[in-house]
Amino acid sequence: MIGISMPSVTLNHELKHCYENNSIFNQYKILAKKYQVDLCMFSFRQISTNLKRVDALVYSCMQDNLIRKTVALPRVNIVRNTRYVLDQGQINKFERLRDQDIHFINFPLYRQANKLQNYELLQSHDQFKNHVPPTKRLSFEQLNSFIRQYGKVVIKPIYGSKGRGITIIEKDQVQYQICQTPSGKNAFRNSRNQKMVSIPYSQLKKFYHENFRNPASFLVQQWIPFKEFNGRPFDIRAVVQKNGKNKWQLTSRVARVANKKGQITNLSQGGEMVSFSILHLEKYYMDIREFCLEIAQTFAKLYPWTAEMGIDLAIDKNGKLWYIETNFCPEKTRWATIYKTPFEYAYYLYTRDLNIYL
Ligand SMILES: Nc1ncnc2c1ncn2[C@@H]1O[C@H](COP(=O)(O)OP(=O)(O)O)[C@@H](O)[C@H]1O
Ligand SMILES: [Mg+2]
Known part of the structure; x- marks a missing residue:
């Protein structure tokens, strides 16, 4: 049974x-x-x-x-x-x-959603370390240091989801350009709710203290300029699952293009799903597959009960792959990914268990 x-x-x-x-x-x-x-x-x-x-x-x-x-x-x-x-x-x-x-x-487990811990895990592996954006727990010193090094950074809640509560800070010639997504639960389906402000250099400390009352619950990260489609950045959501042969398999992949004015690709923030064929990503397909399967294997060592993950990754303007995040409750749309593959993996474990007692 x-x-x-x-x-x-x-x-x-x-x-x-x-x-x-x-x-x-x-x-x-x-x-x-x-x-x-x-x-x-x-x-x-x-x-x-x-x-x-x-x-x-x-x-x-x-x-x-x-x-x-x-x-x-x-x-x-x-x-x-x-x-x-x-x-x-x-x-x-x-x-x-x-x-x-x-x-x-x-x-x-809730702790699997800890973005900072997941970045640190991958950064500790040689094969991923150049493909994970530099990331640190948020503090004012860290924010300043990252802005100095990278010019543009993103601050995210460590346990965030759906693109909520994200702050993007870019330093230009005269000031900081800041874009914030809403953090409330109902702020979905468009990028109109995103707040854009410009502040003089001298106001950053005030902005920081007003916006991050509990900085330890956020991370700060280098902003990666994603490859664009019609002038809009996109990233990729890949679903990897364990199959009936106990092997990780890439079972779904789709691109998400940011809304016209938005910089964030989440569908809940106005992003749009676009098929790979329209974006002509064929030449990246093998690399994406290998990248995702290796990531899955790495997380599975830590969370061995996990048999599926939604992996967000992006291609930058130089064609390099970047890890963005892993979701352990990924949305699935096809019958095979919702039912067949998970069932066949369960059946694999089930028959293996039976064999133990034969
Ligand atoms: N370092 C980054 N550089 C550029 N864009 C980013 C970066 N981090 C996140 N984003 C954008 O923000 C979106 C949400 O970030 P993500 O880490 O996936 O958090 P969430 O759990 O809220 O989806 C990503 O899909 C991407 O569009
Ligand atoms: Mg995401």
Whole structure:
């Protein structure tokens, strides 16, 4: 039996709609039948405190039926989270289960979203160190030193997402040009909310203290001039996943072009998705693939339960690749990336586990 762990709201929705064609259950059922393995859908929060049993929706392949019952927790479980897990109780549960060799594939720990730690990890590897923008925890001294060295810098929340709360500072002949994205949760889908200001050199300290009350929760980084498409910078979101052969595979890649006036490519900040073929990136394809697979392998050493990542990378104006960030709850759009590849990897672990006990 393979487990599918999902947020309780998703599970409750599934309970009502599981017989509809496009339900999550029906997608997994196709795979369960193909591989002749039973399924067990549950919410992680419902796992009993002794960790052995869970109230679940169980699909039997042999009987081709779906029953709600309490069962022993499967040894291999696919986690369908769209958010990082911050709740320490849930994290403790995950870790205790891991100690008992019960796998929760892709359980996204909040600490995995720490951008600074992720940059530092990659910078410590020779093969990446020239492809990671110089990055430091924010302080006024560090900001000044980076502006002096690079002319243009970006400040980001260490636990940021969706392009929120980003400040870009560029020094020109007479002043600093500053662009800020909103940090609120509702500030989506356009770049109009971005704030542009110019301040004289003498005002930087005041700006800094007004804007960064808790500088330790931000990082400062060299701004990389990305390659442009029609005068608009773009970057790339690649999704890498472990497949049925236990190998990392690049399963999706798309370019994101910044909005006309924007400098940030996030779709939530007005960026636009553009296919590779329009941008003529064929000559970079092999390098991008190799770069992403190596990054995945490096993070997987630290987070061995992780079997998928969304990697943001960019090509600069000289054609060099740069790492921008890793997302451990990446959005996926195709059936194969949402269902098939994760299931086949789970099946790999499942059969390997069975073999141990044969
Ligand atoms: N060092 C950089 N140089 C140029 N652009 C950057 C840099 N860092 C981030 N950006 C832009 O800002 C966007 C958001 O940054 P990112 O680190 O991915 O944070 P988030 O988690 O908010 O998406 C990137 O997609 C890119 O367009
Ligand atoms: Mg990003």
